[in-house]
Amino acid sequence: MKRFLKIYLEKPELAGVAFLLLLTVVFQARSGGVFLSAANLQGILGLLPEVALVAVGVTLLMICGEFDLSVGSVFALTPMAMAVTLEAGWPFLPAFALGLCVALLVGLVNGVLTVRFAIPSFITTLGMLFVARSITVVISGGFPPLLPNGAFPKWLFVAYVGPGDMFRMSFLWFVAIAVLVTLLLSRTNFGNWVRATGGFLPAAESMGIPTKRVKVACFMICSLLAGFAGSLQVMRLGAPLPSIGEGLELQAVAAAVIGGTALTGGIGTIFGGIIGATLIRVIDNGLVLSQVDANWFKMVLGALTVFAVILNAWLRRKAKSIKVETGK
Amino acid sequence: MSNEPIIRVRNLHKWYSGVHALKGVDLDFHRGETVGLVGDNGAGKSTLINILSGTQAPTEGEIFFEGKKVRFKGPADAMEAGIETIYQYNSMVPTMSIARNMFIGREPLKWSVGGIGILDTKKMAAESVQAIADVDLHLRSPDALVGELSGGQRQGVAIARAMHFKSKVMILDEPTNHLAVKETQKVLGFVKSLKELGIPGIFISHNIHHVMECSDRIVAMARGEVVLDKRVDDTSMDEILDVL
Ligand SMILES: Nc1ncnc2c1ncn2[C@@H]1O[C@H](COP(=O)(O)OP(=O)(O)OP(=O)(O)O)[C@@H](O)[C@H]1O
Ligand SMILES: [Mg+2]
Numbered sequence: 001m002k003r004f005l006k007i008y009l010e011k012p013e014l015a016g017v018a019f020l021l022l023l024t025v026v027f028q029a030r031s032g033g034v035f036l037s038a039a040n041l042q043g044i045l046g047l048l049p050e051v052a053l054v055a056v057g058v059t060l061l062m063i064c065g066e067f068d069l070s071v072g073s074v075f076a077l078t079p080m081a082m083a084v085t086l087e088a089g090w091p092f093l094p095a096f097a098l099g100l101c102v103a104l105l106v107g108l109v110n111g112v113l114t115v116r117f118a119i120p121s122f123i124t125t126l127g128m129l130f131v132a133r134s135i136t137v138v139i140s141g142g143f144p145p146l147l148p149n150g151a152f153p154k155w156l157f158v159a160y161v162g163p164g165d166m167f168r169m170s171f172l173w174f175v176a177i178a179v180l181v182t183l184l185l186s187r188t189n190f191g192n193w194v195r196a197t198g199g200f201l202p203a204a205e206s207m208g209i210p211t212k213r214v215k216v217a218c219f220m221i222c223s224l225l226a227g228f229a230g231s232l233q234v235m236r237l238g239a240p241l242p243s244i245g246e247g248l249e250l251q252a253v254a255a256a257v258i259g260g261t262a263l264t265g266g267i268g269t270i271f272g273g274i275i276g277a278t279l280i281r282v283i284d285n286g287l288v289l290s291q292v293d294a295n296w297f298k299m300v301l302g303a304l305t306v307f308a309v310i311l312n313a314w315l316r317r318k319a320k321s322i323k324v325e326t327g328k
Numbered sequence: 329m330s331n332e333p334i335i336r337v338r339n340l341h342k343w344y345s346g347v348h349a350l351k352g353v354d355l356d357f358h359r360g361e362t363v364g365l366v367g368d369n370g371a372g373k374s375t376l377i378n379i380l381s382g383t384q385a386p387t388e389g390e391i392f393f394e395g396k397k398v399r400f401k402g403p404a405d406a407m408e409a410g411i412e413t414i415y416q417y418n419s420m421v422p423t424m425s426i427a428r429n430m431f432i433g434r435e436p437l438k439w440s441v442g443g444i445g446i447l448d449t450k451k452m453a454a455e456s457v458q459a460i461a462d463v464d465l466h467l468r469s470p471d472a473l474v475g476e477l478s479g480g481q482r483q484g485v486a487i488a489r490a491m492h493f494k495s496k497v498m499i500l501d502e503p504t505n506h507l508a509v510k511e512t513q514k515v516l517g518f519v520k521s522l523k524e525l526g527i528p529g530i531f532i533s534h535n536i537h538h539v540m541e542c543s544d545r546i547v548a549m550a551r552g553e554v555v556l557d558k559r560v561d562d563t564s565m566d567e568i569l570d571v572l
Binding site (some may be wrong): 010187188191192193195196199200203204205206208209236266267 | 381383400402403404405407413415417418419420421422423424426431432433434435437440443444445446447449
């Protein structure tokens with residue numbers, strides 16, 4: 001038990017990995033072997049990068065001690081900005097760049113408002129959730145523009161690759177970005193500042209860390225990833241619906257929390273957020289395959305989130321008391 | 329040259345929207361001397377320290393460090409100059425390891441672009457082990473979380489950090505707050521060892537016994553002003569309590 005707790009304290013996301021393995025076995029059995037079939041995995045791996053990229057950004061921001069409820073709206077706004085300019089005849093690169101700049105701008109506004117007026121980011125980004133969604137619907141003009149065929153490089157973002165067309169390009173983008181953000185957090189001085197800022201703000205400030213700029217940077221990274229993820233989805237579907245990404249902000253928070261990220265900041269890993277997002281996708285998919293009424297999905301997601309937080313808090317307390325004992 | 333004070337404070341004023349927290353403070357801090365700073369709650373001790381450590385800006389007045397006039401724009405400036413501060417609350421992040429805490433804001437980098445770069449984690453581990461051993465603190469591993477340490481051990485790590493960065497002046501603002509008796513003794517030991525190392529210190533505490541025990545000179549403040557400034561040998565407990 002002690003060794004188990006010690007490992008847990010160092011790698012809080014392992015509980016999520018264990019649960020994921022367990023679910024895989026259960027769903028594989030219940031679905032009569034369909035769950036791990038190539039076709040089904042292909043489906044999971046096609047959608048996963050989009051949700052997981054949002055979770056990566058939200059996890060980073062939560063470790064920094066802040067919150068972003070506007071990612072679902074940015075997920076729709078970025079590709080809409082891109083689609084509208086594409087329709088107006090812009091070439092792909094400037095249109096795509098414009099979309100990502102919009103995402104960065106939203107993150108900048110979220111961050112600056114939050115640190116400048118010292119208000120909870122929960123409120124700032126709740127406001128932004130409505131504002132960005134509203135802008136998305138307005139610029140779509142009510143009739144979502146169709147992405148002109150050949151207007152974007154399919155091969156670069158959504159084409160199938162790999163053995164048996166297992167992955168889409170979007171999965172490779174996701175892996176590359178996840179590795180980059182993980183390294184940013186764990187191997188660079190910026191990552192050290194992020195953890196310090198979220199872990200204990202007064203200490204970070206007294207050590208001369210530019211905590212405000214660190215937070216704004218995390219808001220911008222989070223928003224950028226959400227915008228990029230939304231663009232991937234729109235390129236996969238071929239049309240930008242103004243309603244995509246609704247509710248995604250809460251799924252992303254759930255993913256981060258299931259993966260061991262603390263709401264109070266300072267604790268968590270990018271890998272944990274990815275595991276959380278994967279769990280959510282697997283549950284969604286597995287329930288359908290097991291022929292369970294799809295409406296149970298949200299109930300399971302909700303229960304799992306609360307359970308994960310309680311388990312994390314309990315294990316953390318336990319692990320702590322054991323450490324103190326052996327320390328004497 | 330060595331007679332010149334390491335820090336000279338002249339006519340320092342601080343206003344907090346309506347509160348006159350410092351009313352023209354003049355003070356000299358000399359090399360190799362530990363100064364005990366005492367005063368009632370709200371006397372302005374922390375305000376003075378915060379200005380010296382760069383976390384706050386003075387409303388008026390001048391600070392000279394090693395003879396040169398300085399104006400710190402933030403804690404990083406003061407640390408760069410060689411002023412290290414151990415705060416009333418803990419200046420450690422409990423959710424991070426000892427090695428990471430040692431180098432917050434001053435991480436050794438393998439390479440960097442525009443100030444952001446890859447951590448030299450080997451160097452961080454090796455140097456934090458050395459720094460902790462240098463202050464006679466015995467901890468199992470530099471990878472242990474600071475949150476797992478006792479209050480006294482945490483202050484020990486904070487002091488090790490200050491030593492490691494070759495502080496020229498060490499400020500300790502109530503470092504023994506909330507500590508048990510044994511832990512307090514440990515921290516007082518650190519404060520006393522400053523003198524052996526020739527590092528001038530500024531030590532704040534509400535416990536006059538502790539201050540008298542560790543300091544060469546006592547400065548008492550009341551309502552934003554210095555009301556007593558004497559060598560420990562030339563004053564007494566009663567005189568200090570009298571002016572407060
Ligand atoms: N950030 C601030 N904003 C407004 N007023 C402040 C601030 N910091 C301190 N003050 C006021 O300035 C005065 C001096 O406070 P200071 O913290 O320097 O006292 P102190 O001597 O350190 O007291 P203590 O022994 O309680 O730590 C007090 O009246 C306090 O209320
Ligand atoms: Mg104080």
